Structures are given as C-alpha cells and as structure tokens.
Amino acid sequence: MHAHSGYARACCGDFGAARVGRRGLLLGMSAILALPRFALAASGEYEAMILGCIDPRMQTPVRRFALDRGLIGDYSQFTIAGAAIGVVASKFADWHKAFWDNLAITLELHEIKTLIAIDHRDCGAAKVAYGDDCCSTPEKENATHKAALAEFRKQVADRQPKIKVETLLMALDGTYIPLG
Numbered sequence: 001m002h003a004h005s006g007y008a009r010a011c012c013g014d015f016g017a018a019r020v021g022r023r024g025l026l027l028g029m030s031a032i033l034a035l036p037r038f039a040l041a042a043s044g045e046y047e048a049m050i051l052g053c054i055d056p057r058m059q060t061p062v063r064r065f066a067l068d069r070g071l072i073g074d075y076s077q078f079t080i081a082g083a084a085i086g087v088v089a090s091k092f093a094d095w096h097k098a099f100w101d102n103l104a105i106t107l108e109l110h111e112i113k114t115l116i117a118i119d120h121r122d123c124g125a126a127k128v129a130y131g132d133d134c135c136s137t138p139e140k141e142n143a144t145h146k147a148a149l150a151e152f153r154k155q156v157a158d159r160q161p162k163i164k165v166e167t168l169l170m171a172l173d174g175t176y177i178p179l180g
C-alpha cells in the first residue's frame with residue numbers, strides 16, 4: 001500500500017506539471033491523455049460506486065439510473081448476484097471479502113464519496129439466499145430487502161464510516177424506492 005501511495009504521489013507530481021503546461025492547452029491535453037488513467041483517478045474526481053445484481057434485466061434500468069443521476073463515467077461498479085444480498089447473506093459468505101476489498105480499492109483509487117446499493121424485485125439470488133417464500137408477495141419482498149439493505153448499511157458504517165450510503169430497491173421498470 002505504501003509503495004502504491006508513493007507511486008500515486010509521483011503521478012500527481014507529473015499531473016501537476018502537466019496542469020501548469022495547460023496554459024498552452026494542447027500541450028496540457030496531450031500530457032493528460034498520455035497519463036495512465038489512475039493518475040487522473042488519484043485526483044479524486046469520481047463520485048460513486050454502484051453495487052448491483054448480475055441479473056441481465058437490470059443492466060438497462062441501472063444504467064438509466066446512472067444517467068439520470070449524472071454518473072456516467074463517474075462511478076465504479078461492482079456487480080454480484082443479489083447486490084447487497086450477495087454482500088451480507090450467509091449463503092454467499094465466500095463472496096463477501098471480494099466486495100469489501102473492492103470497496104477499499106475504489107475508495108483509495110477513485111476517492112468515491114457515495115456507495116449506492118441497488119437491490120431489485122424478482123431477484124433470483126434473493127430466493128437462493130433466503131428461500132422462495134422470501135419474496136412471494138410485495139410485502140415479503142420489501143421486508144427481505146429492507147433487512148438485507150439495513151444490514152449492508154450497518155456493515156459499511158462499521159468498515160468505511162466516512163462514505164455516504166444509499167440503499168434502494170428497484171423494480172424491473174427502473175422505478176425504485178429508498179429502503180433499509
């Protein structure tokens with residue numbers, strides 16, 4: 001980590017020099033384009049991470065959400081079956097570390113400010129985690145996701161207390177409610 005931080009600082013120094021050169025805009029732009037992407041990342045200009053489910057039906061609604069929120073090109077994404085359920089359900093215990101490690105990396109590299117967890121309705125992974133009956137009515141489905149998203153929020157607060165967290169339950173048509 002220290003070696004990495006040192007490298008990031010070295011990149012920032014180069015980037016700063018490039019910015020001085022931006023008084024001549026073309027020179028500045030070419031210098032910036034020549035830098036590896038993480039040099040820009042170290043400047044901390046990214047906004048969010050979106051945690052979503054692997055369900056193919058959610059690609060379009062999640063992208064539309066990001067578009068509406070002005071986040072295209074400005075968020076990192078972590079996609080795992082069940083979204084927040086994939087991170088907290090004991091059924092998926094083997095996956096949890098991968099999420100927390102990725103969250104730590106996106107905080108370090110991209111300096112994101114907000115973590116947005118998007119669970120969704122009719123989620124197959126929710127049923128794998130908690131049984132078919134977990135989501136057999138809208139009320140049960142809400143309660144299942146509310147509990148998982150609240151647990152997710154609690155675990156994030158324990159591990160990364162500085163980050164802002166949004167927890168949502170999205171329908172397949174892209175409409176969503178804050179939950180948890």
Ligand SMILES: [Zn+2]
Pocket residue numbers: 053054055081082083120122123124125126
């Ligand atoms: Zn799902």
